[in-house]
Amino acid sequence: MAGNNPSPTEYIQHHLQNLTFGYHPENGWSMAHSAAEAQEMGFWALHLDTMGWSIAMGVLFIWLFRKAGKVATTGVPGTLQNIVEMVFEFVENTVHGAFHGRNPVIAPLALTLFVWIFLMNLLKLIPVDYVPEIFLRLGVDYMKMVPTTDPNATLGMALGVFLLIIYYSLKVKGVGGFAKELSLTPFNHWALVPFNLLLEVIGLLVKPLGLGLRLFGNMFAGEVIFILIALLPFWVMWTLNVPWAIFHILVISLQAFIFTVLSVVYLSQAHEHH
């Protein structure tokens, strides 16, 4: 645990604080040494742990799948190739079922989302104290390991999906078509245009928000429970820790899957004419 026997509140807060580097009004560009300092940095700050771990997981994904793809033979596949191909086919089938247009970007996008989010979520099964403790010994104050418990990460990905939704809506339907869709559905009458617009814009904005917050909420809640369990005496921890971790094997894959499928569905809607 961090420090000399911190109180439960301190312990939890410490575990939920990101390693932040940013522009502090007084200290300039620097590492944040407390939650308050990180707060004061406002928008111009970067969560180094979130970025680091998420990029590490992304690179791991690319490396694994690239390796499998390179050695991918048409003969008898090896273990890694089998796993990769299983995931690949799973994603391909999912995309095939949910996306009805023809777009070579969607399936790789779905694969990236699924595996990347899954790997980031997977970090959560590493006991909550291991990695922060190691980094503390190395002189790093904060280390919030799981990127998907940071709303920046989940909303960041959702923002990417949102930009693609806008891009494909404009590309497929044209500016006029997209505007017409926003203003004349669900009620096709000129008098109801403002109402439609309000409804549709909210509906549009809710898509990425829902995507990001759903993933964040699930992962964050799970993480908090893990931290709370870690406050128990060590000899009873496993009674709660083990079932919760086993349950989370389901949750992490399910959440990765939900994010992926919903992204594909939204992008499919962006391709459809009404």
Add this chain to the structure above:
Amino acid sequence: MNINMTLIGQTIAFAIFVWFCIKFVWPPISNALHERQRKIADGLDAASRASRDLELAQEKADATLRESKEQASQILEQANKRSSQMIEEAREQARAEGERIVASARAEIDQEVQRAKDELRAQVSHLAVSGAERVLEASVDEKAHRKLLDKLAAEL
């Protein structure tokens, strides 16, 4: 849990990973999978074709076997016929030969009998002459009676 630049950073990272996936990860796996699918389909095709070929070959073999069996039985039959014919011919020949041998033997016997008769006849005439000589105790002029004696011998 502040919303900050991490959001943008994450979006950029996401975009880069997606691009990388589209460019370098998806195509080789996809190609390999489709290639393998094609290969498997080809293999199954080949297998079914081979089994059909096998069936055809089996049928052909059966037909050939049946044909050769027929031929063999035909040849056998012919040979049988031929052998019985040969036996018949040989039998015929043997009988002819036998008859011929019997006939010639008979002719020889006849000849022999004839000769014996002739000899006998000559001896008898001689005997008769000498008998008559003795009976008559007189010499008969053989020359004078030759004609008579020959006539007598011819009558025997």
